[in-house]
Amino acid sequence: MTIRCEIVSQDRTVFQGDVDIVILPGAAGEMGILPHHAPVLTSLKYGVIKIRHGDKEELFTVAGGMAEVQPDIVTILADAAENIKEIDVTRAQAAKKRAEDALAGLKPEDHDAYLRMEAALRRSTLRLDVVRRYHQVRDGFTEHDASM
Numbered sequence: 001m002t003i004r005c006e007i008v009s010q011d012r013t014v015f016q017g018d019v020d021i022v023i024l025p026g027a028a029g030e031m032g033i034l035p036h037h038a039p040v041l042t043s044l045k046y047g048v049i050k051i052r053h054g055d056k057e058e059l060f061t062v063a064g065g066m067a068e069v070q071p072d073i074v075t076i077l078a079d080a081a082e083n084i085k086e087i088d089v090t091r092a093q094a095a096k097k098r099a100e101d102a103l104a105g106l107k108p109e110d111h112d113a114y115l116r117m118e119a120a121l122r123r124s125t126l127r128l129d130v131v132r133r134y135h136q137v138r139d140g141f142t143e144h145d146a147s148m
Contacts, residue, residue, distance in 0.1 A: 001035045003021075003074060004073040005018075007062075008078065010078075010080070014078070019053045020054065023051075024044060024067050025062065026067070027042055028042070043065070044064055044065045046062070048062070049076065061082055061126055062079075063119075064080070065078035092124045093128065099117050099118075099121035100121060102120075
């Protein structure tokens, strides 16, 4: 028995398929969703969505959003999401550096700019942490590089 899962970000459909379980970073904690789950609507924290089907597991980063759970489908409307296999470590490191530099140069009255840069820093840090945690070695990136 499976449940349909759809992960949609602002610019594309990230995943569609029938799965055995979806594990979400819900606002109240990690949530495991199985087929025939009771209806739920939850906001999502920054974190990792885990999808399992048989002996295969796929991982996706999610930077906020909402999830609607129905007995036969989980619909995730993410502010930003991507499969961790697609993470470009060099780009994530550069984005983190840009956000850190921008935050350091902001004045207190630049509240909107501060919030945008803080969100960019959180997204890039999440991406690098996920790559490190799940031992994805790509583009010459190692665990040591992630701690910088």
